[in-house]
Amino acid sequence: MNATATPRFRQFALWVMLGFSAGLPFYLFSTVLALRLADHGVGLVVIGFFAWVTLLPTFKFLWAPLVDRYAVPGFARYWGKRRGWIMLAQLGIAASLVALAVTSADRSLPLTALFAVQLAFWTTTLEVATDAWRIELAPTPETQGPIVAANLWGYRSALVGAGSVTLILADWSGWTAAYLAIAALAVAPFPVLAAMPRGPEGEGGRAAALTKGVLATAVIIATLILVTAVVGAVLLHLASQAGIDARTNVTPVVLGICLLPFILLAVALPRIRRARADDRLRASPAIGPYVDVFWRFGYAALAILLFVSLYRMGDVLALTLAKPLVKSLGYSLTAIGLADGVVALAASIAGVALAGWLVMRVALPWALAAGAVAAALGNWGLVWLAHQPVGTAALYLATGADQFGNGMAGAVFVVYLSMLVNPRYPGAQYALLSGFAFLLPRLLAGASGAMQARIGFVGFFWLAGGLSLAALLVLPFVARARAREDDR
Known part of the structure; x- marks a missing residue:
């Protein structure tokens, strides 16, 4: 391997490993x-409520400035x-799995x-630190493509x-053994990071830093x-006290909550657009980074937010009930x-690879x-599966289509979001x-059990695929959106 190839291979391996660390706990x-x-x-209704645990990553902006501003002792x-936060998050993930x-x-x-x-919190914190590092290192679509592909492969x-x-071990040895096995895998990248050379501005000894860091983590x-x-x-x-229980139909309330961000932003945008560089809204270290998004894109930000909300909605809804659907058809955990x-795995990696190639070519x-389109077809593959006799070929085909679409849509989406960032x-x-x-x-996913109770599994997954395609209605508007130049 020549001198040029070696650093490239190391960078590829690093981003695969970081992606592996972030992806390991999510399904758990x-x-x-x-x-x-x-x-x-x-x-199923209570299981749907548990989907609201996945809401936590959507609120990562509440503590993301802390990851940017502060360092882990x-x-x-x-x-x-960056590596300090990644190491802290990996230990948090392992402790939560145990x-x-x-x-x-x-x-x-x-x-x-x-x-x-x-587990959701530490997984999200790991993603925040990794995403910030990735965007700093690769500020253009051409440089983002390979890094995103490597990261998403992992x-x-x-x-x-x-x-x-986890599912195979749970079938053979029980859920405790399954979660402990993944906890062991989750902590495996930690010693790899701890063995890496000192950072460019690092100082002191490795042992002392490790000891202090582990104590602070605890x-x-x-x-x-x-x-x-x-x-x-x-x-x-x-x-x-509000009378909410497993029999409560929360879907209308959730839909009402979903409209609130758009209403509040529409009211606030005129004030944000007029703000000068020294305005307290834009200069604030707490909210300034977020205000900047809407200052730069103006009213186009509403179309962008609608688009990004719809783009992965079908996959998120499908994620909550996909495995319960398959199990209800008669398939074992194994x-x-x-x-x-x-x-x-193969289908997902193929979808990510195709996405990485596409963003560099078109x-x-x-x-x-x-x-x-790939995501919608993957969701509808579960509808097809529900009408097939129980069999390995049908399960593999539906699973492959679902994961290919999920991987492809997810990779393209990461690049798109990265290009919106200042x-x-x-x-x-x-x-x-x-x-x-x-x-x-994810708000709607929490009501997925209640939705399934009214329209059934087949109706639910038809809806999930349709929502993935609905994003195409907004795509022409966001494709024309251009950011205002920074005035600082």
Whole structure:
């Protein structure tokens, strides 16, 4: 291997590893957790409520500025700020998985929810740190394409592989062993990062930095668990007082909440557009990075937000009930796990590879359109599966189509969101845009159980595919959106 190829290979391997770290836990607080709850007799409506755990990543903009601004004690002093946050998040992920393993009988659903929230938080924090680093290193579509492809290959490999391994182990050895196995995998990249050379501005010794960083991590994790438990108890009490339970039809309320961000932004935009560079809205370290998005795009920001909300909505809705649908058709956990491992991984990687090639060869709007069509066809593949006799070939075909579309749409979407970001605020703005992109879909996903109870599995997945295509109606408007030049 020549001198030029070696750094490129190392960079590729680094981004694959970072993607692997971020993708490993996701299904374990979403799809796999839904199957685990169903396996313990929890109703679909309550399982739908658990989909709201995945709302946490949509609010990552609330703490993303902290990741940009502050450093993790110990880790950052030696390895640098970005790697320090990544190392902290990996330890948080491993600790949360162990907690979910210990409580795998799900005798206390609030306790299961508490540790699922912890897992979602640390997974999201890892993504925030990684995304900020990626955008800093690659500010153009041409440079983003290869890095995004490498990152998503690792992400999708871990996402699908972890789901597959967890289900097979759960069928053979129980849910506790399955979650502990993934916890061991989750902590595996940590020593690799700890063995890496000191950062450009790092100082001190490796051992001292590692010791201080691990101690600080333990304090941070314990504090977060305590705060989350208190907030969760208050929310459960308020829901009980409001009469919300498993029989409540929450869909109309959720749809009303979904409209609020657009209404509030429409009211605020005239004030934002008039703001000068020294205005407190734009100069504020807390909200300035977010205001900048709407200052630059103006009213086109409303079309952009509508587009990004619709683009992945079908996949997010399908994610909640896809595995319960397949299990209800008569497939075992092992059969589902093998389909995920044998077919889904290859199909997902192929979808990501095609997306990476497309964004370098064609205009981004055309790549976005192709991704939306692939996602819709993948969702409708589950409708087709529901009408087939139970069989390996049908399961593999439907799973492959679903994961190919998901991987292709996801990769193109990451590049599109990255191009909307002002390089002045990479971490915060990407967190805002990617978070909002999944806010409305995940709000609706929490009502997916109630929706399925009214229209059935087949109707639900027809709807999911249709919502993926609905984004194409807005695409011509966002394709013409141009950002205002920065006046600072």
